[in-house]
Amino acid sequence: MNKTVFNTRHLELGAKMIPFAGFEMPVEYSGVRQEHMNVRENVGLFDVSHMGELWIKGPGAFELVQRLTSNDLGKLVPGSIQYTCFPNDKGGIVDDLLVYRYEDEKYLLVVNAANVEKDYHWILKNNQNGAEVQDSSTRISQLALQGPNALVLLQKLTSVDLSSIPYYHFVTGELAGVKEVIISNSGYTGAGGFELYMDNGGGLQVWDKLFEAGQEFGLKPAGLAARDTLRLEMGYCLYGNDIDEKTSPIEAGLGWITKFTDGNNFINRDFLENQRSQGPDRRLVAFELLERGIPRQHYPILDLDGNPTGEVTSGTMSPMLNKGIGMGYVGAKDSTPGSEVRIEIRNKQIPALVVKPPFYKQPVKR
Numbered sequence: 001m002n003k004t005v006f007n008t009r010h011l012e013l014g015a016k017m018i019p020f021a022g023f024e025m026p027v028e029y030s031g032v033r034q035e036h037m038n039v040r041e042n043v044g045l046f047d048v049s050h051m052g053e054l055w056i057k058g059p060g061a062f063e064l065v066q067r068l069t070s071n072d073l074g075k076l077v078p079g080s081i082q083y084t085c086f087p088n089d090k091g092g093i094v095d096d097l098l099v100y101r102y103e104d105e106k107y108l109l110v111v112n113a114a115n116v117e118k119d120y121h122w123i124l125k126n127n128q129n130g131a132e133v134q135d136s137s138t139r140i141s142q143l144a145l146q147g148p149n150a151l152v153l154l155q156k157l158t159s160v161d162l163s164s165i166p167y168y169h170f171v172t173g174e175l176a177g178v179k180e181v182i183i184s185n186s187g188y189t190g191a192g193g194f195e196l197y198m199d200n201g202g203g204l205q206v207w208d209k210l211f212e213a214g215q216e217f218g219l220k221p222a223g224l225a226a227r228d229t230l231r232l233e234m235g236y237c238l239y240g241n242d243i244d245e246k247t248s249p250i251e252a253g254l255g256w257i258t259k260f261t262d263g264n265n266f267i268n269r270d271f272l273e274n275q276r277s278q279g280p281d282r283r284l285v286a287f288e289l290l291e292r293g294i295p296r297q298h299y300p301i302l303d304l305d306g307n308p309t310g311e312v313t314s315g316t317m318s319p320m321l322n323k324g325i326g327m328g329y330v331g332a333k334d335s336t337p338g339s340e341v342r343i344e345i346r347n348k349q350i351p352a353l354v355v356k357p358p359f360y361k362q363p364v365k366r
Contacts, residue, residue, distance in 0.1 A: 002158035004049035005203040007139050013221055018053070020109045020224060021113035023050040028223040035226035036319045039191050042360065043147035045210060052116030052137040053197070054109040054295040060129025061105040065223055065335075068126055069099060070249055070266050072259040076101040084257050085124060085249055087268045091275070092245040093117050093252070096237065098186070100170060105131075108140075112239045126267065141203035143196045145210065146230075148362075150193035156213045162194070176209035178202035188227065190234035191362050229316050234323065235286045235357020241297060242313045242327055243282060248272060251280045251329065282310060283335040287343070288358040289324035293350045295343050301328050302342040302349060309334050312343065320360045332356075 002023045010017065015026035022223065026047065038044050048290050056065055061192055066073040071084035080101055086094035094113040102110035111119045120135050129131060145154055155162050160173040160183060170184040182197035198206055211219060212226060228238070237243045237252060249258045289295065295315030303309045315326030326343070334341055337356045342349040 002050075002241065004258075005200050006046055006047045006049065006143075006207055009204070009207055010047065010221070015221070015223060018224075021050050023113065025050060026221070026223040028225045029221050032223075032225040032229060033319045035059040035220065035222040038218070038220045039147045039222055039226065039230055040135055040320060040360075041148070042218050043149040043153055043193070043214065043218075044226070045146065045207075045214075046144040046146065046222050046227055047142075047145050048227075049141045049196070050113035050204070051142055052111040052113060052135070053140045053142075054111060054116075054118065054120060054123065055136060056107045056109065056123070056131075057134070058105055059130040059131040060127075061107055063129050064123070064127055064131045065107050065109070066264065069265055070099075070254075070258040070272070072261050072264050073099065073101075074261075074264070078103050079169050079171065081170060081184065081258075083168075085254065086119065086270060087244075087249065087266060088245055089268050090245070091248050091268065091271050093239075093243050093249060094122050094245065095246060096239055096243060097252075100182070100184070103149050114240065115170060126214075141198055141200050143203075143210070144187055144189075144193065145196065146189045146193035146352075147161050147188045147191045147230075148224075150191075153214050153217050153219065154183075154194055154209070157209055162166070166312050169355060176202075176206045178206055181190065181206070187234060189230040190236075190358060190360070191230065228314075229319060232314050232316050232327070233318055233320060233358065233360040234358060235327065237284070237327075238314060247329070248280065250275045251282055252284045259281060282328050282329045282331055284313070284327055285335050285337075285354045286359065287341060287352040287354050288321075288359065289326075289327070289343065290351040290353055292344065293324045293345045293348075295324050295326035295328075295350075295352075300344040301330055301334075301352075302344060303334055304340060304342070305330070306342070306349065308343055309341065318359060324347060324350075324352075325359045326352075327357075333359055
């Protein structure tokens with residue numbers, strides 16, 4: 001079992017640890033709801049060092065990343081980030097990821113923890129341009145500082161003007177006395193904040209300095225369980241639940257990261273373009289329960305006649321809305337926002353309404 005450099009800090013804080021993607025990771029500290037609320041209303045810190053970091057550099061790097069990913073890499077400028085996915089050659093998704101553009105021939109790809117080895121070999125298999133591919137996942141630690149107070153807290157630890165970093169952009173600078181930290185205005189919670197990448201050797205120093213500076217803001221650690229409820233309130237896909245090798249980005253509502261622009265000849269483009277034009281037979285939808293209940297993964301989704309139309313891929317009780325929310329694939333006829341379906345929970349058919357995500361909109365802090 002792998003351990004991140006922050007493992008001792010998690011144990012000191014009394015975290016409940018679980019195996020996750022080959023790592024011993026904190027699932028919760030003080031309780032999921034408390035951690036969730038603190039991120040939404042204040043600021044929380046996540047250890048996300050289990051994520052993978054893959055570099056693609058040198059001549060041919062642009063062509064390789066452009067062919068591998070569904071989004072249009074040509075839209076990226078140095079210092080910007082793009083959410084995208086690796087389409088496979090069978091109509092599904094190898095992984096979803098972030099692409100960080102440093103320069104024309106230098107990219108950092110941040111991939112899901114469970115998919116690092118698979119993604120690395122997928123890149124090598126399709127590397128027809130001789131680009132340099134490097135897996136730096138074991139050498140990089142990553143922290144996610146999320147919440148409305150993230151900026152003012154983090155600003156105490158760096159001379160970098162954080163307010164000048166646009167959303168989905170990044171800079172590299174000194175933070176908490178550690179040099180060459182990637183400071184990224186991004187996150188997976190919808191609460192705002194920054195994702196920080198550093199060499200393993202500087203990880204504990206950044207962690208400790210964050211908690212020292214965060215005392216006045218009530219900074220608390222948050223675990224994987226709160227990360228999941230936060231992302232679900234935003235309607236963000238989770239690989240392995242909502243998307244996988246058998247779900248297409250068109251079915252998953254990720255058409256916005258699937259760009260059929262001139263010259264963007266990514267893997268399996270023709271199939272996905274045809275699927276978009278014809279319309280998929282099923283779609284990933286967000287839904288809210290109209291009665292008490294908690295939808296769980298694999299629970300059946302039924303149409304109004306009681307016939308199976310799909311199943312839940314992600315579900316929880318929303319801490320902010322105090323109602324059951326979830327996502328799942330349903331037949332196209334049941335996928336329009338405003339449609340009513342039924343979620344089968346313990347042999348009961350609970351009515352639910354298909355809605356347009358996000359479920360929760362974070363208030364703008366003034």
